[in-house]
Amino acid sequence: MRDVAQHAGVSPKTVSNVMNGYPFIREETRTRVLASIEALGYQMNISARNLKSGRTGIIGLAVPELSQPYFAELADAVITAAETHGLTVVIEQTNALRDRELTTLHRPRGHLVDGLLFSPLALGQEDIEHLRTATPMVLLGERMFHGPADHVMIDNVAGTRAVTEHLLALGRRRIAVLGIHPGERVGTAAIRYGAFASALTDAGLEPIDRLAMPADPWQRRTGAEAMEALIASGEKFDAVLALNDTLALGALRVLIQHGVRVPDDVAVAGFDDIDEASYSIPSLTTVNPGRRQIAATAVDILVGRMNGDDTEHREVVARYALHVRESTSGH
Structure with missing residues (x-):
């Protein structure tokens, strides 16, 4: 970063601001810094930045079964939504087994991910206290908890x-x-x-x-x-x-x-x-069932929680659409 600053004739702090998307920088300065970054082949040390900020830049997605097309396509939508926030997604499969879903909730993960999107199938209302996790979390899927976590649901x-x-x-x-x-x-x-x-x-x-x-x-x-x-x-x-x-x-x-x-x-x-x-x-x-809305809304809520939003937990029901095709209409 110091090399880039010297090449561009600015301070290392200015280079850092450009790399982090700080808005209040003159366009001429931003252009000069970006040109120096390209000329020198500089890449930010993400690990060092994350250590300093206490963030990993990674969120988790726990789903029952990736061989199910719905969950595979949901994962794709989550990855797309996360990219708009500069986040990477790590995917975990629970196989809809209660023990594995509980393990997902209780495994120490604060140093691995900044937040978790979780689609449980085996947990029920009796497991509601398990949803109180230190890591920010948004539930996906069925309307079944009304508990201590944000929930984005299929109608x-x-x-x-x-x-x-x-x-x-x-x-x-x-x-x-x-x-x-x-x-x-x-x-x-x-x-x-x-x-x-x-x-x-x-x-x-x-x-x-x-x-x-x-x-x-x-x-x-x-x-x-x-x-x-x-x-x-x-x-x-x-x-x-x-x-x-x-x-x-x-x-x-x-x-x-x-x-x-x-x-x-x-x-x-x-x-x-x-x-x-x-x-x-x-x-x-x-x-x-509104898969892309579910993914985008859940990621937005999760990012808000990761950034300190402590308002009341939300329940969002996605908009569905009926698509009539040949198997019922004949044309």
Whole structure:
């Protein structure tokens, strides 16, 4: 830095201000310093700066499973949002196991990351005290805690109701649901199935238990297996609501293999709007949960906490959008 200062004819403090984006510097001075930096090939010692500031410039993202397209695409959106703040993202996978999620919360990490974005699946309301962490944290995902941490959430209820009402508006009355988790009370499957059942009840219909098919984990394979089981049961159905897109894609393949016309005979819809949904044949009707909004909002809130924001914790519900495609509309 001293070499750059001497080359540019300024003080080392001025070089530091230019490198750190200090706004109150004459443009002529900034240009001269940047030219000297390029001429000398200078690179800031990030480690030294972080030691001085007490910051690492790194945030953590803990998700259940990166092989799930939703979480992979969420990670991509978080990385993009973090870059606008000059931050790097380190990703951790919990496999939706309670012990691993608790370890993520309690592992000493203050010297590793400045903050944590955390998407838990296995923790419940009884674990709320575990959310009091020394490291700034923002929760992602389901509305289930209302606790001592900021939370950016998917609108599972409204999104699922919207896609259910779409199927009902098409005249479909025997709607199968793929991906239920029997006995689950607070997870994504329970929330989405509850919203589906509520939409049916409001329409004067009752959900048919025999058309509710378990699938765990939510993958193409389990969606295909659930659809094979449903077809083998002999139950009649005219629509399928898969509780996520990967289940729907597995089900689509099985329906087509059995000669079922989609959407003429059976309409199919999913949830998450993963990239593949636009390119499957037929393309998949699905709910976009606002993934990029979730990522950008969560990173903004986290950065605020890292910078000392101590206002009341926030709960933000992302905007969803229903994308109607060929699997229900036929065009």
